[in-house]
Amino acid sequence: MGKAFYSLRTGILANLIFLILAAMILINVIMIKLAENDLIRARVKEGITLANGLALLIQSSLQDNGESLQVDKDVQLRVKVKGFLKPGDFKDFVFVPAVGGSQWTLGGWRKGTQIAVALCRQSIITQETSFSFHGSTWAVIWLGYETLQVSAPVKAGGRVIGALALSSHLQDLYSHLRRTERLILIYILLNTVILLATGMYLLSRVVIRPIQKLLKVTEQFKEGEPLALPPEPSKNEIGQLFHSLKMMLSKLEENKRELKEHIASLRAANEELKRTQEEVIRSEKLASVGRLAAGVAHEVGNPVGVVLGYLDLIKNGELSEPEIKDALERCESEIKRINKIIRQLLDYSRPSPPILRRIGVHALLSETIEMLAPQPIMRNISIETEFMSPQDAVMGDENRLKQVFVNILLNAADAIEEKRKTCSVWGDAKIKISTQNTHGTIKISMQDTGCGIGRDSIERIFDPFYSTKEPGKGTGLGLAVSYRIVEQMGGDIWAESQEGQGATIHVTLPLAKGE
Incomplete structure (x- = not known):
């Protein structure tokens, strides 16, 4: 069983990767x-x-040296402040x-001194510690403060003598976080791989394998092999689906067996129907053969009488040599006529299986x-032909198509004879046969x-056993066959x-290929 490029496993794996990575990154x-x-x-x-x-350091220096100390000119205080700032993250200092x-300033103070002075003024006024952020730079995920x-107020003798401000660049904090972020991303990828492996194992065991079993069962059923249903994998939804599928396939298997039996019975009934139809066609043909045979017997009687008369004259020796020769030639002509009539009837009546061949309709x-x-x-009936179709070849059984033409012509002759009996003035007794090609x-x-x-009869004349003739003069099967x-x-x-004005029977047949 080939695997599709986008299988269920692939789809679940892609979704798991997306969800786990999205969750981890979030x-x-x-x-x-x-x-x-x-x-x-x-x-x-x-x-x-x-x-x-x-602020306490400056306040202590003022107490030790008197309030007359000028903070901005005290060298020792500067050294102490530098030593105080050195180990920390605040490198810039200003005293206002x-x-x-x-x-008084210490540090680089690349920018922001005026902001620091303003912050000191605020602490002098409020006598409280305050802080603020300034500038922007790239942090870890998005922009952050630079x-x-x-700032803090500096007091001496119960009054505020000034304020100091410290400044710290946050870039080192962001750099540390970015280094940590890279390590976290490595752990995220590792966790994703572990979770995916574990998840796919559990998913294959709980979902994929049972579904593959289901697919195998359905393909086995589709290919017509005997249905072998494995045990249900579990009692969860997959197990319920497996149970439902087993029930459905078992029912389909049963229906398939019943359908095969039904098809076999229909095939047998169809064969029986075909045999019955063949019997009906043969029976109807025998009926028409019997009718033709009666006519042939009447037609053969006259030439047989002529032959017997000539033979009797020859036997009695009443004829001369030239007359005997003429009599024998006349006997031969009459016998050939009899043979032709009987041969045509035999050829028509001879039973034979249907043979499809190319037939010239004309x-x-x-x-x-x-x-x-x-x-x-x-x-006493004249038959007029008007063969207008340049193409007349069809595929079929010649003997059966002749049977169709015989049935139609005999019915036409019967209709003319019926009109001859019932009407004192009935006009010409004529059958016109014409052909033409239309749409292949x-x-x-x-x-x-x-x-x-009649209008009531024209829709029923092709029904089996329907006949408008007197009882005993028709089987009612000719046109049906x-x-x-x-x-x-x-x-x-x-x-x-149109009742009283004759009838026309039309037959259309598809032309043989190549016509």
Whole structure:
């Protein structure tokens, strides 16, 4: 069983990777942001503690040296402040006196001095420690503050003599977090691999393998192999699905067996129906053969009488040599005529299995007309042919198609005879046979001058055992059998008539390929 490029396993694996990575990265973003905030708060707390400590240091120096000490000119104080700032994260320092004096700065102070002085002025006024952030730079995930400045008031003798401000660059904090972030990402990838491996193992065991078993069962059922159902994998939803599928496939297997049996019975019934139809066709043919045989017997009687008369004259020696020769030639002619009539009837009546072959419709119509010509019922009927179709070859059984033509012509002759009996003035007794090609078919029309077909009867004349003739003069199967034969050849047959004005039977047959 080949695996599709996008299988269930692939889809679940892709979704798991996406969900796990998304969850891990989201957690990482939140944790990094929380850590960033915590570190900044710790830096603020460090700055406030350091600023208060320096304020106490300056206050202590003032107490030791008297309030007349000028802070900005005290070298020892500068050394102490530098030593105080050296181990910490705040490297920039500024002292702003409350009244008079000059500012005292330490550190690089690349920028932000004016902001620090303003922050000191605020602490002098409020007499409280304050802090603020300034500038922007790339943090870890997004932009963050660039510097942190903290200010604290400096008191001496119960009054504020100035304020100091400290500045710390936050870039080192962000750098530390970014280094930590890289390590976290490595752990995220490692955890993703472990979780995926574990998840795929559990998923394969709980979902994929049972589903593959289901697929195997369905493919086995589809390929027509005997249905072997494995035990249910578990009692969860997959197990319930497996149980439902087993029930459905078992039912389908049962239905398939029943369908095969039904198809076999239908095939047998169809074969029986075909045999019955063949019997009906043969029976109807035998009926028409019997009718033709009666006509042949009447037709053969006259030439047989002539032959017997000539033979009797020859036997009595009443004829001369030339007369005997003439009599024998006349006997030979009459016997050949008898042989031809009987041979045509035998060829028509001989039972044979259906043989599909290429048939010339015009030649078959001419042969049928010639075969029916000796029949007494056809003696006073003129048959007119008008073969207009340049293509007349069809595929079918020649003997059966001739049977169709015989049935139609005999019915036409019967209709003309019926009109002859019932009408004092009945006009010409004529059957016109015409052909024409239409849309890949040949259309054969046989028009008679008989009594026609009533409106109620024209829709039923092709029904089995339906007949408008007197009892004993028809089986009611002729046109029904003809309809069946034409249908088997892929054609169509129908009637047109106006009562009292004759009828026309139309037959259309598909032309043979190559016509």
